[in-house]
Amino acid sequence: MEQDSSDVLEALYTRGERFYSFGEMYAAKESLNSALMINRQHAPTWNLLGLVHQALKEYEEACKCFREAMSIDSSWTDPAKHLGMLLLEMNKSKEAVEALSLYHRLGGRELEPLLSLVRTAFETGVCETVIAVTSDIIDLYEESYEVWELRGLCQARLGKFNAASVSLNMAIDLNPSSIKALNMAGHICYESGNYTRASEFYATSLSLDSAQPQILFRQGTSLWFIERWPEAIPLLERYVEIVPDDAKGWNNLGVVLREKGLVKRAIECFNRALRIDPHFEAARANIATAMKKQAVP
Numbered sequence: 520m521e522q523d524s525s526d527v528l529e530a531l532y533t534r535g536e537r538f539y540s541f542g543e544m545y546a547a548k549e550s551l552n553s554a555l556m557i558n559r560q561h562a563p564t565w566n567l568l569g570l571v572h573q574a575l576k577e578y579e580e581a582c583k584c585f586r587e588a589m590s591i592d593s594s595w596t597d598p599a600k601h602l603g604m605l606l607l608e609m610n611k612s613k614e615a616v617e618a619l620s621l622y623h624r625l626g627g628r629e630l631e632p633l634l635s636l637v638r639t640a641f642e643t644g645v646c647e648t649v650i651a652v653t654s655d656i657i658d659l660y661e662e663s664y665e666v667w668e669l670r671g672l673c674q675a676r677l678g679k680f681n682a683a684s685v686s687l688n689m690a691i692d693l694n695p696s697s698i699k700a701l702n703m704a705g706h707i708c709y710e711s712g713n714y715t716r717a718s719e720f721y722a723t724s725l726s727l728d729s730a731q732p733q734i735l736f737r738q739g740t741s742l743w744f745i746e747r748w749p750e751a752i753p754l755l756e757r758y759v760e761i762v763p764d765d766a767k768g769w770n771n772l773g774v775v776l777r778e779k780g781l782v783k784r785a786i787e788c789f790n791r792a793l794r795i796d797p798h799f800e801a802a803r804a805n806i807a808t809a810m811k812k813q814a815v816p
Contacts (some may be wrong), residue, residue: 646673664693
């Protein structure tokens with residue numbers, strides 16, 4: 520009798536599987552529910568029924584089925600994967616990260632769910648997860664620039680700047696058009712005082728997208744630090760055009776103009792900075808320096 524029940528269960532499951540593959544979701548659901556009436560501890564049936572509910576856009580029911588499959592077979596990766604991907608579709612990011620993290624811990628190694636986990640963990644600020652999962656992805660798919668990029672961005676967030684530089688440079692090698700990697704690599708160099716290298720990263724980034732205010736500002740400032748004033752001027756001019764209410768932008772443009780010998784224009788910029796921020800002492804000091812320079816015959 521027990522063998523007969525098992526045979527019927529397998530027959531119903533196989534029938535449901537075939538209906539699912541043919542797109543006959545309601546027929547599949549009927550077969551799988553009949554299978555569960557025989558044995559509610561059959562994890563594959565719950566998992567497949569979850570996929571059927573998902574195809575029918577019955578998302579809450581699908582989640583229940585995947586969770587049931589997970590509770591029956593806690594070592595099986597498929598239900599955790601399906602649940603995590605569905606939760607992403609439902610915009611439940613935190614729960615999705617939990618489910619896909621379980622998939623990863625259980626040994627799941629498919630690229631799509633792991634990448635989805637990394638992207639979502641990055642967006643939600645769970646950098647430790649990003650670093651742990653990208654380490655495993657790199658072992659399997661070393662040529663994925665996005666993995667290196669997200670890994671590097673998270674390492675930078677955590678203050679691991681040397682490691683971040685390695686990861687970001689790998690991302691740039693694999694995809695020279697990766698603006699996020701270029702910008703973060705530039706920021707790391709900028710903050711460490713390596714303005715020459717920072718300007719190289721920023722220049723490439725701006726060649727891909729010239730309308731990036733922060734990068735325009737930092738590139739102009741980097742070029743000023745390495746005394747390439749003529750190149751800095753148009754960048755800072757473009758910056759204050761985009762962000763006209765930033766006192767620092769006007770001040771830095773004034774400094775570059777002053778160094779270039781355009782003292783009158785520099786003073787105008789410093790005054791503009793002070794109109795925006797009357798307490799900006801650097802701009803006030805720069806006006807005094809510029810006026811002295813203007814007074815020299």
